[in-house]
Amino acid sequence: MIEFRPSGLTEDEEALRAEVREFVAEEFPSGTYLPELGINAGADVEFSRRLAARGWIGMVVPQEYGGPGRSATERFLVVEELLAAGAPVGAHWVADRQTAPVILSFGSERLKREFLPRIVGGDAFFCLGMSEPDSGSDLASVRTRATRTEGGWLLNGSKVWTSGAQYCHYVMTLCRTSPQEGRKHVGLSQLIVDLTSDGLTVSPIKLLNGQHHFNEVVFEDVFVPDHMVLGEVGSGWHQVTSELAYERSGPDRFLTTFPVLRYFLDFRDVAGPEAELRLGALAARYWVLRNMSLSIARSLDGGEVPAVEATLVKDLGTSFEHDVLDLVRDLSGGEQEPGGDLFDQLLAEATVTAPTFTLRGGTNEVLRTVAAKHLLREKRRAL
Amino acid sequence: MTDELQLLDETVRAIFAKHFDRDTRAATGREFPRELWTVLDKSGLTALGDVESGAGLAELVVLARAVGRAGAPVPLVESAGLAAWLVTGAGLDLPPGLTTCAAAHPDDDLTVVRAGDGWTATGVLHRVPWGRDSDQVAAVATGEGTTFAVVLPIPDDLRRGTNLADEPRDTVRFDGVALAADAVAPTAVDQDALRERGAVLRAASMGGAMEAALELSLAYAGEREQFGQPISSFQAVQHHLVAIAEETMCTGMAVQLAVSASPEQTSFAVAAAKNTAGCAARIVTKRAHQVHGAIGVTDEHALPWSTTRLWAWQDEFGTTRDWAALLGRGVLADGGAGLWPRLSASAGTGEAG
Ligand SMILES: Cc1cc2nc3c(=O)[nH]c(=O)nc-3n(C[C@H](O)[C@H](O)[C@H](O)COP(=O)(O)OP(=O)(O)OC[C@H]3O[C@@H](n4cnc5c(N)ncnc54)[C@H](O)[C@@H]3O)c2cc1C
Numbered sequence: 091m092i093e094f095r096p097s098g099l100t101e102d103e104e105a106l107r108a109e110v111r112e113f114v115a116e117e118f119p120s121g122t123y124l125p126e127l128g129i130n131a132g133a134d135v136e137f138s139r140r141l142a143a144r145g146w147i148g149m150v151v152p153q154e155y156g157g158p159g160r161s162a163t164e165r166f167l168v169v170e171e172l173l174a175a176g177a178p179v180g181a182h183w184v185a186d187r188q189t190a191p192v193i194l195s196f197g198s199e200r201l202k203r204e205f206l207p208r209i210v211g212g213d214a215f216f217c218l219g220m221s222e223p224d225s226g227s228d229l230a231s232v233r234t235r236a237t238r239t240e241g242g243w244l245l246n247g248s249k250v251w252t253s254g255a256q257y258c259h260y261v262m263t264l265c266r267t268s269p270q271e272g273r274k275h276v277g278l279s280q281l282i283v284d285l286t287s288d289g290l291t292v293s294p295i296k297l298l299n300g301q302h303h304f305n306e307v308v309f310e311d312v313f314v315p316d317h318m319v320l321g322e323v324g325s326g327w328h329q330v331t332s333e334l335a336y337e338r339s340g341p342d343r344f345l346t347t348f349p350v351l352r353y354f355l356d357f358r359d360v361a362g363p364e365a366e367l368r369l370g371a372l373a374a375r376y377w378v379l380r381n382m383s384l385s386i387a388r389s390l391d392g393g394e395v396p397a398v399e400a401t402l403v404k405d406l407g408t409s410f411e412h413d414v415l416d417l418v419r420d421l422s423g424g425e426q427e428p429g430g431d432l433f434d435q436l437l438a439e440a441t442v443t444a445p446t447f448t449l450r451g452g453t454n455e456v457l458r459t460v461a462a463k464h465l466l467r468e469k470r471r472a473l
Numbered sequence: 474m475t476d477e478l479q480l481l482d483e484t485v486r487a488i489f490a491k492h493f494d495r496d497t498r499a500a501t502g503r504e505f506p507r508e509l510w511t512v513l514d515k516s517g518l519t520a521l522g523d524v525e526s527g528a529g530l531a532e533l534v535v536l537a538r539a540v541g542r543a544g545a546p547v548p549l550v551e552s553a554g555l556a557a558w559l560v561t562g563a564g565l566d567l568p569p570g571l572t573t574c575a576a577a578h579p580d581d582d583l584t585v586v587r588a589g590d591g592w593t594a595t596g597v598l599h600r601v602p603w604g605r606d607s608d609q610v611a612a613v614a615t616g617e618g619t620t621f622a623v624v625l626p627i628p629d630d631l632r633r634g635t636n637l638a639d640e641p642r643d644t645v646r647f648d649g650v651a652l653a654a655d656a657v658a659p660t661a662v663d664q665d666a667l668r669e670r671g672a673v674l675r676a677a678s679m680g681g682a683m684e685a686a687l688e689l690s691l692a693y694a695g696e697r698e699q700f701g702q703p704i705s706s707f708q709a710v711q712h713h714l715v716a717i718a719e720e721t722m723c724t725g726m727a728v729q730l731a732v733s734a735s736p737e738q739t740s741f742a743v744a745a746a747k748n749t750a751g752c753a754a755r756i757v758t759k760r761a762h763q764v765h766g767a768i769g770v771t772d773e774h775a776l777p778w779s780t781t782r783l784w785a786w787q788d789e790f791g792t793t794r795d796w797a798a799l800l801g802r803g804v805l806a807d808g809g810a811g812l813w814p815r816l817s818a819s820a821g822t823g824e825a826g
Pocket of ligand 1 (some may be wrong): 189217218220221222225226227250251252253254303304445446449450452453455456459708
């Protein structure tokens with residue numbers, strides 16, 4: 091039986107949080123800006139640099155690689171404040187959440203020295219080259235392939251839905267490094283590819299509301315030097331799946347629509363029995379989800395890899411993000427005007443981009459199937 | 474869980490497993506399981522909430538959860554978790570025999586007045602758990618402009634009622650009943666405080682009942698075959714299982730948060746726990762029955778031991794809706810600026826889990 095433990099905060103953690111809260115209150119006074127919606131956030135390189143100057147990017151990177159060596163819990167406390175305020179975290183998001191920890195876990199000494207200080211400084215932004223036109227949920231079926239060449243690899247294929255490739259510096263690319271014989275999970279590798287490489291093209295794919303969020307990335311004989319292979323050649327699948335506990339459990343999986351709710355309460359008259367009932371149940375859910383997510387950060391700090399817990403929290407959290415919108419729409423009533431005030435604009439954007447919440451990072455259907463298999467296996471073992 | 478809590482959990486589980494197995498359930502049916510109660514009583518568990526014992530809410534949550542998991546029709550939450558706590562907390566002795574506790578029903582109204590050396594009590598307590606099987610009932614009464622903890626003998630002419638799980642919920646009236654001086658004492662626990670504690674413990678029992686429903690569903694899905702394969706291989710069934718697991722975990726977490734909450738957070742955390750358990754109960758009952766097919770709605774099956782309780786307990790010690798409204802009023806009072814600090818308030822020390 092999976093159990094989550096409540097976790098209080100130490101004095102140092104409370105102090106960090108107070109510091110972040112003060113910073114956020116100065117940067118984002120309510121009503122003066124259009125909040126970003128979680129990881130759909132755009133890039134604001136200057137903002138990322140300001141965060142870096144405070145030591146809030148790549149927080150888990152140890153001092154020997156230029157980082158502050160703080161915990162996953164401390165990172166959690168920083169990012170949840172940013173997301174709750176709708177900060178523009180897009181530029182450094184992937185590097186901070188995922189690339190820094192995986193380079194720490196699997197990267198060679200050279201990769202660590204080369205990349206970690208730059209991530210921490212807000213000077214190296216990463217995107218994720220996993221999905222392809224024919225490989226979505228069935229990620230292990232990727233066909234982008236790297237073949238051996240003098241001093242490195244030649245990469246060919248194409249990636250789609252690559253968020254942020256238009257402004258990032260590197261794309262962490264999952265590809266096949268040996269032909270498939272038998273199990274498709276064997277023979278995959280992760281390559282760090284410079285987005286300015288010869289033979290690499292990035293083309294925008296517009297979101298349904300015209301925003302440029304993700305891209306197609308095409309590789310034509312792109313040369314990738316040997317040392318840019320992350321971890322072992324052929325261990326790509328193991329490495330990618332071990333990222334999932336980081337990728338799936340964080341505050342970005344339940345806070346996407348929080349700014350909508352906050353602006354709703356700030357800028358509309360909300361009252362009455364229906365509002366009480368529905369907001370009450372919503373508050374209870376936020377409280378429980380946040381504490382579950384925090385408890386996963388604590389387990390990561392304790393050296394555990396709570397992958398299934400993370401899967402369940404992502405399923406619950408992203409579904410909940412939709413519920414928040416339904417509630418705000420019901421209580422605010424009337425037609426939506428995307429060109430209205432800041433609240434109207436925010437609600438409109440949230441409404442039309444909501445489908446992304448439960449797709450990206452593994453669809454909820456697939457997450458549930460993964461979790462069910464685990465639960466059934468555990469049960470069989472117990473019998 | 475700390476080692477002590479773990480040990481308590483194992484002890485209680487072992488008692489239920491030994492004295493309340495499938496056969497005993499089948500044999501006692503809807504009757505009060507005297508033998509089980511005697512064992513619980515002798516082990517001292519029925520008085521665990523005695524403030525002298527050093528057991529706090531965390532220990533009582535362990536008991537409450539075990540009751541829910543076993544689906545055992547015994548007033549352990551009421552006696553150990555509520556009566557012992559209320560009575561000894563007011564400096565009174567817990568009398569021998571079975572002492573149940575009033576359910577903090579919104580229509581309860583009990584007053585005491587001094588009469589010679591003792592007191593007289595007048596009023597009504599609604600839906601007292603296991604009233605008919607108890608020797609006395611602990612309750613909160615008002616009088617002299619303050620609040621008292623009282624222990625009242627159960628009158629003969631109670632009005633029988635039950636909840637959806639067939640657990641006794643009897644209404645008892647007192648019409649100038651004489652009470653000894655040592656049956657009444659001032660207390661800081663008012664009706665709301667009693668309801669809050671009852672709500673956390675009910676939510677804990679609900680979490681236990683959900684665990685049982687999850688275990689049964691996982692086991693059944695793994696062994697039942699249709700179309701030549703276990704039904705657990707069907708994705709629709711897998712998704713039911715995951716939803717049950719998710720809601721069970723949310724309930725467990727919400728209860729632990731209520732246990733570890735700091736004093737200023739308690740009312741929010743308690744309301745969130747009972748509301749979470751109530752919302753989760755709806756999902757778990759629906760989906761667990763769906764997984765089980767027709768066998769799950771039969772009287773012999775163990776699943777209804779969980780689900781009937783989950784249906785009933787949603788409404789006890791404040792309904793799901795009552796607690797939502799309370800939380801909602803807080804959200805509206807805090808406004809947009811207050812919402813995030815409220816939701817992200819640090820959950821106590823984390824030591825309770
Ligand atoms: C806004 C956004 C940003 C993204 N950013 C990135 C990025 O930066 N990098 C990147 O690599 N990818 C990114 N993605 C891609 C994302 O990871 C994929 O969308 C996701 O993995 C699903 O793949 P798909 O879209 O091809 O859908 P499909 O896999 O084709 O799924 C279509 C439908 O079928 C269902 N389905 C598929 N297989 C199963 C199954 N076995 N059981 C049950 N149902 C199933 C799915 O749940 C879904 O409902 C992004 C996606 C979005 C929406």
